[in-house]
Amino acid sequence: MTPGDTRPAAPPDAAGVEEAVVADLARLLARMPDPAGSVHGAALERELAATTGVRHAVAVSSGTAALHTALRALHIGPGDEVLVSALSVIMSVAPIVHAGARPVFVDCDPTGTDLDYNDLARKVTPSAKALLPVYLWGRPGDPARLARMAMDHGLAVVEDACQAQGSRVGGRLAGTIGDVGCFSLKDGKVLSSGEGGYLLTDRDDIAQRARSFRSHQQPSPPENGRPAEVGYNYRLAEPLALIARANLARFHTLAARRRHQSCLLAELLTSTPGIDVTDVPARRGWNGYNFLATVALDEPRAFCEHLARRGVPNSVGTFGLIPADQRPALAPFTTAPCPHAAAVVDRTLAVVLTDHDDEQRLAGYAQTISREARQWRP
Structure with missing residues (x-):
């Protein structure tokens, strides 16, 4: 790349x-x-x-x-x-x-x-x-x-x-x-x-x-x-x-494609108010598994859920991600709280990427995220 x-x-x-x-x-x-x-x-x-x-x-x-x-x-x-x-x-x-x-x-x-x-x-x-x-x-x-x-x-x-x-x-x-x-x-x-x-x-x-x-x-x-x-x-x-x-046999190309996808979203969203690009794969050895950004808007978790309803799949909004220590099924094993994990999950926009996401679809994701961030009123 x-x-x-x-x-x-x-x-x-x-x-x-x-x-x-x-x-x-x-x-x-x-x-x-x-x-x-x-x-x-x-x-x-x-x-x-x-x-x-x-x-x-x-x-x-x-x-x-x-x-x-x-x-x-x-x-x-x-x-x-x-x-x-x-x-x-x-x-x-x-x-x-x-x-x-x-x-x-x-x-x-x-x-x-x-x-x-x-x-x-x-x-x-x-x-x-x-x-x-x-x-x-x-x-x-x-x-x-x-x-x-x-x-x-x-x-x-x-x-x-x-x-x-x-x-x-x-x-x-x-x-x-x-x-x-x-x-x-x-x-x-x-x-x-x-x-x-x-x-x-x-x-x-x-x-x-x-x-x-x-x-x-x-x-x-x-x-x-x-x-x-x-x-x-x-x-x-x-x-x-x-x-x-x-x-x-084609892993290197598949991995490069995932990094390209994450980098493209980062480039398209870099100047979007309230969406702070967390990292891009080019900066280190990260594989770019998801596009990651920190949501600097009011009620960031609600914003991620809102994006999911607008067709942008993401960890919090689509899959309801919460830290593992907050899962009800794991309550018997939870003792001291893990506040950093809770804060990170709630403010992270992790857009789900797959090998089927072409440039047009990713541009659509970016357009939706940018538009909804500018209009966001929780």
Whole structure:
């Protein structure tokens, strides 16, 4: 991407890619699946590991399954605590509960780009076993600093990088800095297959236990004296693995397109009163997963809801995003409030972007946002 070029790039030979996928799917469906194993799933794992520079990739059925699998591969369960970002979605916290552990919510800094490390330090207890940072909107903060704090306290790091495919910090890809990184392949992600997920790790023991856990503990992992447990059916279906492989082959173009989309909205809205562009991907290694702006208008949350009704999809207005510690279902785990996370969510306009958003649609979003901001009377 050249510095002045914010036009969304079309995926290369998109029609050709679609034709190839359809042909491969036809061949796949023409024969019975091989009960001995997943051909495309295994190939996807090899290609993900090679692309990201890690020793192991383990494909699973969703991003939530990736997080649950990672936690259980680290033997985190009942009686354990996992420190998790309050600035997150419920899907990032549910796997902790599924594992039988207790989520402990950690506030973010006032900008929402990283954790509040003072709050984190206050909440570490002898029961804490892991840190689970969530890179909401694709922004990874400072995973290296988090890793140092984790080492000081003897904690594992499970990175929720589901929205951060392609984001980099200090030259390192998000999701490759902790003990294990977890990703989603759901539609809307930069790399997608409609549904699915995967985890990345350099640790042989985590990879071995994760592969067993995703398939009812078959083959059984060496437990070294630990009691055996029941696994799950978290396998990734072969047709989805095939689609993921096709998109992985053009990931650099898909990632560049997402950055272009975010940069274009930033350029179109830079001078809009009351809409302060938070960041653009060109300034750092952020993947531009959503266009982000700070709403400096009265009742910013109501404004985001208003935009959703006017056809601009966004995290707050369309999906009702609130900090995870404020979710009613997670109330039993909430102790101290996380005020920064609440403030960041309420004032952030995070426009949902997909590969289907062309220049005309994005220009329409910008026109609507600019017009409604100028006319806003809560």
